[in-house]
Structures are given as C-alpha cells and as structure tokens.
Amino acid sequence: MVMRKKTRVIKVGDVLIGGNNPIPIQSMTNTKTINIQNTVDQIKELIITGCDIIRVAVPDIESAKAIKKIRESISIPLIADIHFDYKLAIEAIKAGADCLRLNPGNIGSKQNVLKVVDVTRERKIPIRIGVNSGSLSKEKIEKYGVTAQGIVESALEHVAILEKANYYEMKISVKASSVPLTIESYRLISEKVNYPLHLGVTEAGTEFSGSIKSSIGIGTLLTEGIGDTIRVSLTANPIKEVLVAKEILKSLGFRKGLDIISCPTCGRTEIDVISMANEIKNQLKEYSEFDLTVAVMGCVVNGPGEAREADFGIAGGEKEGLIFQKGKIIKKAPEDKLIEELVVLIKSNVEK
Amino acid sequence: MVMRKKTRVIKVGDVLIGGNNPIPIQSMTNTKTINIQNTVDQIKELIITGCDIIRVAVPDIESAKAIKKIRESISIPLIADIHFDYKLAIEAIKAGADCLRLNPGNIGSKQNVLKVVDVTRERKIPIRIGVNSGSLSKEKIEKYGVTAQGIVESALEHVAILEKANYYEMKISVKASSVPLTIESYRLISEKVNYPLHLGVTEAGTEFSGSIKSSIGIGTLLTEGIGDTIRVSLTANPIKEVLVAKEILKSLGFRKGLDIISCPTCGRTEIDVISMANEIKNQLKEYSEFDLTVAVMGCVVNGPGEAREADFGIAGGEKEGLIFQKGKIIKKAPEDKLIEELVVLIKSNVEK
Numbered sequence: 001m002v003m004r005k006k007t008r009v010i011k012v013g014d015v016l017i018g019g020n021n022p023i024p025i026q027s028m029t030n031t032k033t034i035n036i037q038n039t040v041d042q043i044k045e046l047i048i049t050g051c052d053i054i055r056v057a058v059p060d061i062e063s064a065k066a067i068k069k070i071r072e073s074i075s076i077p078l079i080a081d082i083h084f085d086y087k088l089a090i091e092a093i094k095a096g097a098d099c100l101r102l103n104p105g106n107i108g109s110k111q112n113v114l115k116v117v118d119v120t121r122e123r124k125i126p127i128r129i130g131v132n133s134g135s136l137s138k139e140k141i142e143k144y145g146v147t148a149q150g151i152v153e154s155a156l157e158h159v160a161i162l163e164k165a166n167y168y169e170m171k172i173s174v175k176a177s178s179v180p181l182t183i184e185s186y187r188l189i190s191e192k193v194n195y196p197l198h199l200g201v202t203e204a205g206t207e208f209s210g211s212i213k214s215s216i217g218i219g220t221l222l223t224e225g226i227g228d229t230i231r232v233s234l235t236a237n238p239i240k241e242v243l244v245a246k247e248i249l250k251s252l253g254f255r256k257g258l259d260i261i262s263c264p265t266c267g268r269t270e271i272d273v274i275s276m277a278n279e280i281k282n283q284l285k286e287y288s289e290f291d292l293t294v295a296v297m298g299c300v301v302n303g304p305g306e307a308r309e310a311d312f313g314i315a316g317g318e319k320e321g322l323i324f325q326k327g328k329i330i331k332k333a334p335e336d337k338l339i340e341e342l343v344v345l346i347k348s349n350v351e352k
Numbered sequence: 353m354v355m356r357k358k359t360r361v362i363k364v365g366d367v368l369i370g371g372n373n374p375i376p377i378q379s380m381t382n383t384k385t386i387n388i389q390n391t392v393d394q395i396k397e398l399i400i401t402g403c404d405i406i407r408v409a410v411p412d413i414e415s416a417k418a419i420k421k422i423r424e425s426i427s428i429p430l431i432a433d434i435h436f437d438y439k440l441a442i443e444a445i446k447a448g449a450d451c452l453r454l455n456p457g458n459i460g461s462k463q464n465v466l467k468v469v470d471v472t473r474e475r476k477i478p479i480r481i482g483v484n485s486g487s488l489s490k491e492k493i494e495k496y497g498v499t500a501q502g503i504v505e506s507a508l509e510h511v512a513i514l515e516k517a518n519y520y521e522m523k524i525s526v527k528a529s530s531v532p533l534t535i536e537s538y539r540l541i542s543e544k545v546n547y548p549l550h551l552g553v554t555e556a557g558t559e560f561s562g563s564i565k566s567s568i569g570i571g572t573l574l575t576e577g578i579g580d581t582i583r584v585s586l587t588a589n590p591i592k593e594v595l596v597a598k599e600i601l602k603s604l605g606f607r608k609g610l611d612i613i614s615c616p617t618c619g620r621t622e623i624d625v626i627s628m629a630n631e632i633k634n635q636l637k638e639y640s641e642f643d644l645t646v647a648v649m650g651c652v653v654n655g656p657g658e659a660r661e662a663d664f665g666i667a668g669g670e671k672e673g674l675i676f677q678k679g680k681i682i683k684k685a686p687e688d689k690l691i692e693e694l695v696v697l698i699k700s701n702v703e704k
Contacts, residue, residue, distance in 0.1 A: 002532065028616060028618050029618065029619060030616070030617035030618050030619065030621060031619060032619050033619040039619075056618075056619055057618045057619030057620045058619075059619065059620050063619065081618070133661065134660070134661060146661060177613040177661070178605075179571075179603045179604060180354065180575070180604060180605055183575060202615075203613040203614055203615050203616075203647070203649070204613075204616075205611070205612050205613055205614050205629065206612060206614065206626075206629050206630055206633060208595075208599070209599055209603075209611075209612065210614075211563065211564065211567075212563065212567045212596060212599040212600060212603060213599075213603045215563075215564045215567035215568050215571065216567050216568065216571030216572070216575070216600065216603050216604065217571075217603075219531075219567065219568030219571060219572055220568070220571055220572040220575050223532070223535060223568075223572050233615075233616040234616055235614040235615065235616060235617065235625050235626050235629045235648070236616075236626055237626075238616070241616070243560075244564060247560070247561055247564040247565075248564060248568065251531045251561075251564060251565045251568050251569075252531060252532060252568065253530075253532060259557070259561075260557050260558060260561065261529040261555040261556075261557055262555060262557050262558065262587040263554075263555050263585075263587065264380060264382070264555075264556075264585040264586055264587060264588075264590070264593070265382035265587065266380050266381065266382050266408075266409040266433070267381060267382065267383060267384050267385040267391075267408055267409030267410075267411065267415065268409045268411050269382060273587055274558075274587050274588060274589075277557065277558050277587045278558055281558060295555070296587070297555070308486070309485065309486060309498060309529070
C-alpha cells in the first residue's frame, strides 16, 4: 500500500539495499569485537531471530583484525563501525568487512579519504555516512542549532567528499534522539539525495521507550515511502532490536508473518483473551514467518466481524466459543478446548 | 513542532477534546461493569498511571445502572460503550455517563435516535461514533470492500444521522486492525469532517505487537496533525495501554516527562548501560512527569555529544565515568558511584 521512493541500489555483501528491494533489518553486536567467540555466538542468535546485516564496533586494530574470523563464521554481511581512524577502515576491509560505517569528514586529510576510497572502490564496499544529532560539529550547531537543517547539511558535506572522489556506493543515516527531529531530518535529506537511507532513532532508550520511539520514527517515515534499511536502537539485548524491527515491517506490510489480532478485553469479555492470545502465539511459533492472520476475540460484538477478515479465529461466548475459518463457522468448542481445536485446525490446513 | 489540524472542540465531562487542547489518553476497563468495586479499583489505578478518560462496557441494564456508583467514586469522565440498544444509552446517561460510544445507525429506527439525542442534547453529552474495519456492514463491504473508503462512508452515514437531528457534539474513530488501513482511513475522514478524531488501531494484539502497531498508527497520524484523543488497544492489562499512550505522546512532544536517552550498547561500551539506564529510570520515578532529559551513554564516542543536549547525563569510560549538566562536566566518579552521584545532583538541582 505504501509507494516507496526509488533510491539508488547498493550492495552490502549479497544484500541489495534501495530501489524496490526488501527492507533489510540491521543490528549491532554489544560484545567486545575482539572476543570472537562471543561475537559470533551473538550474531548467530541474531540471524535466527531475523537479522539481515550485522554491524560490529571497531575501536582498535585488534578489533579490525578480528573481523576476519567473525566474517568467516557467519552467513550475513558485516559492517565495520569506524570512528576517526582511516587505518581501521582499511584493515577492516582487508579482514572481510562488507561495508563501512564511517564519516569521511572525520578521518582527517583528503589523502586519508582517498586511501580509504581506493580500497572500497576496488571491492565495491559501500560506506554508510551516519550523522547523529549528538555528534554535530560545533560549527554546525552555531550556524543552525541542533536542527534538521544542521544535521542534513552535515551529512551532505560528508556525501560531497565521497562524490568528489567519484565514489557513489553509499547509504546515509540522519538520526536524532528526538523522534520529531529524526522524522524531519530524514524527510529533508530524502528530498536532497537519491542514495538509500538507513533509518533509525538514535539513543532511543530502554526497551519500553525505545521500542515506542523507534516504531513512531521509523514507522512514520516508512509510511511516507522513505527508508531502505532499518535499525532499531535499544539499550537492551540486540535480539530485542531485531524483534521490534520485524514487527514494524510486518505491521506495515513489508514482511509477512503470523499476525494475531486480538481484542482488548473489556467488561463484555467472556473468555480469558489475554492468556489465550499469548498461548496461541506460543503454540504457533513454527508459523511465525507465515502469512497467516489469527483472530482471538472475547465476545460476540466484535468477534464474528473480525474473525471474518482473519484466516482463522475464535470468538468467545459464555464458557464456550466458536471456531472460524475465513468467515465460516467450523465448530463450537468448550472454553478449555478452544485453543487445542484451533491449533489442530490450523495445522491440518496450513502446509509447512 | 507538529501543526495540529484545528478541529471543533467538544467537552467530555470537564475534559476538552479538539482544537488546541492537550490530547487526552483514554482506556477501557476489562472488569465486569456490574462488579462496581473491581471496576472502581481498576479505574483508580488507571488514573494514577495517567488515564484522562475511562470507558466501560454497557452490555445490559444492570451495567448501565452501575455507572452511577462508579462515576461517583472516580475523578475522571466516564464513557458508556453501547451497542444496538438505545435504552442502555439513555439509562447510562441518567446514571451519570459523560459521553456515549454509540453508532446511531445501529440502534434501530429514527425514533430511537431522536430519543437518545433528546437526552444527550439536554446534558450536552457527546457521542463517539466508532466504525471498525471488522464491523462494516455487508452492504458497505460489497460496495467498497474492506477499504478506507468503506470505513469512512460508513462513519459519515452515522454522522449524517446525528447532523440531521441537529446534533454536533461528536467525535469519530475509524479504526482497523491493519495499520496502513487505519492510517488511510483517518487521513480520509480528516479531510471530510471537522469533528475531533479519536485515534486507535483496533484489535492491535498482544502487549508486544500491539504497542508497536499502535505506536506506528497513532504516531504517524499525530505527526501529520491528525488526532485529538488517543486510545492504545492492547490485549493486556489496561495499565499497559496508558503507559504506551503516555510514551507515544511524550515521544512527539505532546506531553512532558522524564526522558532517558541511552545508547544501544556496542563493542565500545565500557559501562553496563542497560542496567544503569533501567536503574536510573527507577530511581527517578518521582520525576516521571518532569520535563527532564537524562542521558546514559556507554562510551566516549557518542557520550559527550549526547550529554550536551541532555539536562543531565553520564558517559562511561573504563571503570569510571563523567557526570554532565547541560554540557558541562561536573565531576568524575567511579562506575559504582555514578548513578548515586547523578541522582544526588539531579535532586539537588530540580525543584519538585
């Protein structure tokens, strides 16, 4: 339903970003990169959860070198997160990084930039330019304040440096910790460039607040057709970042997946909808990637209507409920058998 | 930063909705309304959490009558949720309901509508017209499918019935369980009417998915200036609905409140940001309604920058960290004293 802006397509490892390509989910490890085993273990867990591209911090030369063994042990592209030191960038690419996160205006002389671009050009390694509200230069803050214009002007300066070196394999992020500022910054840069955009709200906070801030910021932009890859930043286990990102994409129709629609319980509710919805979600885990809508409704007022839209559903009455399939009542069942019968029905109808 | 559409102002109890008024948070009890004590207890807990307006289900005449004692025991306006039976609406108003949720096209004859409007007009009781994707009539589905146009046409029919009776005290909701359909429906109705809009994604699902769907749906619309009151629907304790609603409004600058910005931890992190951010949030609970930004940053790369924007902040180095106030370093402290010293600093600077 959303018309995406057609951006330039770049390639991070074997993942295409931009244009009409699916929107990949990114996350970042929070292990020490030099601790190769821990880092690989975390990445493998993230892959199972649904992470498409992983980023690791590269604060020193040992971390850059560690990328070699990490990259060999994982099945998804790896981005090296570099600040200030161009030598780390070169070392990371030599070790097998598929992309750099690096701001070319912050690595010193033009010479340094050219040294990096020489290597990225040879291997077609894209660079993510990432400007954050928190890392704006004093100069930009004096001229623009911490505004969308300041953030975007700063990003465009970095872009210009790469373009001057005839290098165009890049994606851009313009994150802020304020949601409205994030939205405004991305809207503005989206008008000015055609490079793919990496969406995120930075320093979004704890799991609860951060999920909500990220959902609003990333979600609003995606509904406007802006954004080619996303990262949810949470002060939490990165697994949570991937789960929230998946849910955002699913909510907007960018990914398929099991969708449980369930009513908020109210004074009309005749069955225990809360525990039943959670239990059904749990019992249908193996279908989590399926394009399947299951309704769990507590009463006759909304129940039959919603169940009509869903592939399968239950609607509860007093001590017993109805089981539906695509709007047709299949059977009645007592409350304590409802879930069991629903799950049996789904398993016998949905091929894996 | 967001320009809100200027809608007509209505009054639910003593709460103004629409125009330039603050956006009230609504929730709905999930106790049996006839169980007065449980219902009052739940509402009181919701009020403490931040609920501004409460709705209760009125499935029968006893529930309508129970409103009297409930309303006398609580300090916020109460909305009676009525389906199909106009007598319940009249009884609920007599018992002290401040607003009805009722679709005038679904309560039978024109006579019935006039009987209800006679009573609402006398007491200036507004009516919320609430059309859901799931409760669309067969006729509308045949004509439009389950589309934004179908939902909006259905809502406009109900609106026309009240307008024909010269009654204009109303607000409207056009919820769907699909986020894109919800957004599209509200955008469309917002172009067609000037009544205040009650935002929500219906049957949004369990706490996790429902929070994300609601954040995207409600958040996107609010950033477009659409929406005058919100309800987050979750298949969960309604307390959670209010917490999510507050966070959505806070994220977009519609409410003040303690904002913890904290970095996602990465391989650079030198302090335990996850537990520190949660601990600080916990220790500053009494400041949760204050307009206060506190940064918890794990490293020197982003730390000082973000702490500059925040009112207070800590940035972690190896085994010790820095404490900031409005960009100025106040002191160094060892890791195990960082939170304590930060909280002392905040308490001595922020007047309650």
